[in-house]
Amino acid sequence: MATSLSDRLSTELAGLRDAGLLISPRVLEAPQRARTRVDGRAVVNLASNNYLGFADHPKLKARAQEYLEKWGAGAGAVRTIAGTLQIHEDFERQIAAFKHTGSALVLHSGFTTNQGVLGALLQEGDLVVSDELNHASIIDGLRLTKATRKVFRHADPADLERVLRENPTDGLVMVVTDGVFSMDGDVAPLDELVAVARKFGAVTYVDDAHGSGVMGPQGSGTVHHFGFEYADDVIQVGTLSKAWGGVGGYAAGHGDLRQLLINRARPYLFSTAMAPATVGALAAALDEVQADPSLMERLWDNTRFFKAELHRLGFDTMGSVTPITPVVFGEAPAAFEASRRLFDEGIFAVGLGFPTVPRGKARIRNIVTAEHTRADLEQALSAYEKVGRALGII
Template sequence: MESGRFITPTQGKETSRLPGMTTTTDVPASGVSLSERLRQDLAGLRESGLLISPRVLDAPQRARTRVDGREVVNLASNNYLGFADHPRLKERAAQYLQQWGVGAGAVRTIAGTLRIHEDFERQLADFKHTGSALVLHSGFSTNQGVLGGLLREGDLVVSDELNHASIIDGLRLTKATKKIYKHADPADLDRVLRENPSEGLKLVVTDGVFSMDGDVAPLDKLVEVARRYGAVTYVDDAHGSGVMGEAGRGTVHHFGFEYADDVIQVGTLSKAWGGVGGYAAGHPDLRELLINRARPYLFSTAQPPAVVGALAAALDEVQRDPSLMERLWDNTRFFKAELGRLGFDTLGSVTPITPVVFGEASAAFEASRRLFDLGIFAVGLGFPTVPRDLARIRNIVTAEHTRDDLEQALSAYQQVGRDLGVIA
């Protein structure tokens, strides 16, 4: 037989296989089978109460939608500005689809960079007030690509203890020395930097808005400490972009650092902006380095044209219509104030992310189920996503919610909170 050639049973007696491949009879039956591994792992998740079974939306992502066949007020999505089903975004997406097709057809570095990709990146850099911007495929992969492309052995990275999982995983891929500082604590950041001198690049990494508690990193103080030690500040603004700062330019803009070359901002385009993708923005040379070093960028096909069109329209729309940001924050202030009046603990959140604490995970999950029965879609979160005694329901208020939506949600919360003994 020719090397590597497959032979059917009718063509010869030798077993069909690739060079170096053994037949099943050559390998003794041992170890754990795939079926057994899957059964064991799923059983463990089920017994620990951590098995996830996502609810299914039967209608577009809106402030009111249909979930598992039920009409609900939606407090579970990241659709801050109501862009996920916005008519202007859909119109631009359809236009780009017709003009440019359904896909880019290649990775960006080979033949997948369409003119619209570069146009949008220039638009994004202008919007963010940065020297450059590069779009990747998700916020998660952006952290992997930027941290992996930027950090080397001998560098020092100091990360907030409550940073997002994508930052944690991205740092695991680097050979930099990794240290942790206490959550949102500039004094502890100063201590860690002082105790860990480095001749390499020093990077302070923080979320801009923390996704579980809804608090904001004190960037004014963190950047001051970082600069004292010659460190660069890296801000993951997934929940701040489109929410904080003028026209939603982000947490970096909110604190006045948008023109600073020693501040890198990354984030997602799938929350406030209604589409999908991630971005990195900052120093004028950052984009060129990432084009050459960021592995998710180098080995993934470029974003489809319809997505690019929708995102470009989103940046136009948030600047054209200031009422989007006004409604987002009016709704946020109203909802938080009323939850506080009812007696709920919202952990001092100051952003549209509004946690309502129920204590034990079982109570948070039961509250979520009861709220759903009352027409409110809000998801319970327990350990290990949040601390054991701080299980909560995370609510996200959007610009699209009406006062009637929020009052219906508050009425349901009052009933469920009293029934479960969380409020009087």
């Protein structure tokens, strides 16, 4: 007899509950800010990806309102039929100029960007070599292709070279890596990875979801940080939902990349175009990050202070060098309990366990933003010290 839907749901949820892995998201009752309101409580927010404070920024909201009034609530069609508004193409030229690439295309999320770009480029007979800690969207995107898929050890150029040498092909060869790794907060050694890729004639594909707006001049990204922004053999993709405060994804690179994606990227071909208000907010974000260097200065000042104080207290932050600051608690139940206790102290910081991170490496992932004040961070550090000592972590 077939398994019923009720039995499947009950079994799966019970398994998650018994393992201490069942997730019940908290609900924000105020805008996404450095201080917000969650489940009826005023809290310091260390849980968001709102690096530059753009999610509730007045200039982004004003541009969104302007585009809403002028262009309407929605695009009304997929881009290839009747949904391409002039503002879409204007924004894509803005991204290409910011990224110093020959072309750029906007898609609907960072996740679908990886599906669309990898699916459009990779064919049977091609070889793709992926960092073992790459984001789930890369893993899922690669599974949808017919390319030969191999993995190299995390951020290890020597192992990448081994894999490339052992797997010769006449097809396209692609090396895929995150720019900044979202769980550990470390940066891919792109200078070494690109050098190895070029040795084998490979394209380097960088998902810079957590690097855009954070790394490089004016937040131009990890690729720029390492000096590869004008390279036609480097593809930059990412999300517009983190530092940029909105939603969507982008792909930027070779001058012909955009045209191929328009014709082959399935998320682009079969999804209604981005809403005008979103385009307006994102265009304003790109303008603002280039006009106001103090945003990135505050982001990095806050990051350095917070990390230094966590280290002084004795916490393990896994060597993170970016605003992503994991604090390790071991197993998932300990991380979840720490998150609950921090919330009781007025700090919103979410615990992460398996399968999001490896077993034994459960953590709370903190993200410091440009909007946090020193008082916000000192309150958070005081709470961390109290909770860490109570749980025997420090």
